[in-house]
Amino acid sequence: MTIDQLEKTASQVRRDIIRMVHAVSSGHPGGSLGCADFFTAMYFEIMDHDPSFNMDGKNEDMFFLSNGHISPVWYSVLARSGYFPVPELSTFRHLDSRLQGHPATHEGLPGIRVASGSLGQGLSVAIGVALSKRLNGDDKTVYCLTGDGELQEGQIWEAVMYACHNKVDNLIAVVDWNGQQIDGSNDDVLTLGDLPGKWESFGWQVMHMDGNNMADVLKVMAEAKAALGNGKPVVVLMKTEMGQGVDYMMGTHAWHGKAPNDELKDKALAQLEETLGDY
């Protein structure tokens, strides 16, 4: 896809996110909007993946979402890229839906390989998958997205230490570095300090990316992939704006986990072009 096509797709994904969380008056729009460009690039351009979906993911790139609360962006992109019918997005967070509040395998939603939501666990799972690929002689790449506030979980650093020691170099971790979490900014709640320095000192190759600039996402993710296979895991510190694309949701943590009312929903949708057709 061209950058223009990807940006148009991301605009539709943002509309889906707003409409999903508005319809059930719950969910997490802020981080979902911030990551819309990244998810769109991953599923429509970067990853070699199969929407017919096999759990074991043999011979394809595999993606793991550790900060499961931004499920709306993942569901939208999975549906729009062919994993399940787009109208199913309307069942988000409803009873008997496959689109649980946080991603789960239990209901059999294609595209999801492990439950996430309780934070800090996804990177470990992604490492396990990367080790399996190595055992199987499968040269595809494993990706894992974590939040930034999520890095306050101790298990993350167990995983970070492990990946370096064991040279897990078929894995790219991406951190959604929007600087916000539920109770405020990272710096107010529990500062991440020198985040690049932390990863570097744990032996990872660190890259920086503007997660709300499609051209930069494509460029840096390509560089990250090219850096694999050199004995070091790679992390991309992705700067995003929580609430990106909806003016009143940007620059604050207020929309981390809150849905807009009817009026604010309309105000948001007025800022987001309908490009692929609403569900």
Next chain:
Amino acid sequence: MSEITAYDKKATRDGFGAGLAEIGASNPDVVALCADLVGSLKMQQFIKQSPERFFQVGIAEANMMGIAAGLATAGKIPYTGTFANFSTGRVYDQIRQSIAYSHKNVKICASHAGLTLGEDGATHQILEDVGMMKMLPGMTVINPCDYAQTKAATIAIAEHHGPVYLRFGRPGWPVFTPADQKFEIGKALHLQSGSDVSIFATGHLVWNSIEAAKILASEGISVEIINIHTIKPLDEEAVLDSVSKTGAVVSAEEHQRHGGLGDSIAQLLMRKMPVPMEYVAVNDSFGESGKPAQLLDKYGLGVNDVVTAVKNVLKRK
């Protein structure tokens, strides 16, 4: 009926090590992980045979459970090894979300369970693990009684698709089940027939129940002994068959009374066949340092405690 006798004395953890090596040699999908306790878990032979399929994760149990979930996602059959305490309570949320809720085919292999860990004391003597694990939907919970059964169970769980909690222990313990047995998950073993009372025992307490039954026999009390190696799913038919004959029950386990095998049996009997029942289990208490036999006696899990429980239940019959 001939008396049950022990033909050897070995630790159940050695049975795990032997079983892991055997299944590792025959099934290339089996992988193993350990959190810095290779020697304690007796995993050396597996590592020697298949170093590329072994993952040393260091003292990082949460990460180990996550990596195991990932390996299972991609089709491997991971066996995790650490102490029972660090296999359950320390990583409950990782097991709950990444393994149980996500239907991952992970075998959580837990050594040094219960009081018989001995001198290390209560920090390591977990007595709540069976309760935690059996509450997780879809989790199979197995607590074999001796070396030979642990070895057979370790091999058998590779053929079962789904998460398993396999619990075993540290001390040398009488070996009395057949060396060449085939382990059937969920199938209780009828060890001895009797008519007065049914003892349902798991883990190390099976042997104590056998010893107790010998004493009781000399006093004219006829004891039926059923080995419940699989606590979940419980072999309800075997329990009800035995109880319909004896009409009195003692459960015996190296675990808290709350949440263990006894509670599973009591729940079944309450619904289907209410009869008098006594527990041999730890009564809402932590353990302490000491020798395994001393600890079992002090906390009410000794041979004499089984004898007393049987006599008490018979009074209520």
